[in-house]
Amino acid sequence: MNIQGQAALVTGGGSGLGEATARELARLGAKVAVLDLNMDNAERVAKEIGGIAVHCNVSDPDSMAQAIETAAAAHGPARILMQIAGIGTAKRVVGKDGNAAPLEEFAKVINVNLIGTYNAARLFAAACAKLDPMEKDGETDGARGVMVFTASVAAFDGQVGQQAYSASKAGVAGMTLPMARDLAQHGIRVCTIAPGLFKTPLLASLPEPVQASLAASIPFPARLGKPSEFAELACHIVSNDHLNGEIIRLDGALRMAPR
Numbered sequence: 001m002n003i004q005g006q007a008a009l010v011t012g013g014g015s016g017l018g019e020a021t022a023r024e025l026a027r028l029g030a031k032v033a034v035l036d037l038n039m040d041n042a043e044r045v046a047k048e049i050g051g052i053a054v055h056c057n058v059s060d061p062d063s064m065a066q067a068i069e070t071a072a073a074a075h076g077p078a079r080i081l082m083q084i085a086g087i088g089t090a091k092r093v094v095g096k097d098g099n100a101a102p103l104e105e106f107a108k109v110i111n112v113n114l115i116g117t118y119n120a121a122r123l124f125a126a127a128c129a130k131l132d133p134m135e136k137d138g139e140t141d142g143a144r145g146v147m148v149f150t151a152s153v154a155a156f157d158g159q160v161g162q163q164a165y166s167a168s169k170a171g172v173a174g175m176t177l178p179m180a181r182d183l184a185q186h187g188i189r190v191c192t193i194a195p196g197l198f199k200t201p202l203l204a205s206l207p208e209p210v211q212a213s214l215a216a217s218i219p220f221p222a223r224l225g226k227p228s229e230f231a232e233l234a235c236h237i238v239s240n241d242h243l244n245g246e247i248i249r250l251d252g253a254l255r256m257a258p259r
Helices: 017-026 039-049 061-075 103-128 163-186 208-216 227-239
Strands: 008-011 031-036 053-054 080-082 145-150 188-193 247-250
Touching: 008 017, 008 061, 008 103, 017 031, 017 039, 017 080, 017 227, 031 039, 031 061, 039 053, 053 061, 061 103, 080 103, 103 145, 103 163, 103 188, 145 163, 145 227, 163 188, 188 227, 227 247
Parallel strands: 008 031, 008 080, 031 053, 080 145, 145 188, 188 247
Antiparallel strands: none
């Protein structure tokens, strides 16, 4: 797909990997809707890239549906969905106090990361499937849109305490291929990026010695990933029409230790 001129939705677009992706899409000529719960962040990014800011809770059906409608009213129907919104937590199954981890904390992470991804995908896909196929180089192969999900290396080698996060991201990875197969009839591609350790605002807030220790665990390059590198891959997936149903680790060959 040629990104130039296309309408794109970026969930979690107000910071971190989402912000970098929104900026890269705009640089490539897309009309970007920055979807986020934090409207201050969303409005800052949207203003700087010439997009629009839309309040959105990906795990809420009505909120996500309204966000898609609001973005479409401003930019036209979206052909691109970058599903990057998510949360993380670390909680041992049995705490130091001997008590079991609270079930509601596990459920919250699953609800945002996994159910939120499916919710955004189903609503985007339903709208996208109604659009006419696109032309590229004067030809059409029935393509209508692209979705890029965000998993994590924790989906494959999660650390102690990451049960909820790893399960949620493994779920995102697990539904990538079946969803790509499901939506093939509508010309909608689906891929997932599984990032490793990236210098997001969360990691950047850690003390320098901690950041250095994390970076040293990455074989090569031995540094934290740059959000711009995630954004470049996300946009390449959109541009490369034969990438479909794939989960791509973006981690510098990192394999997480147990703790």
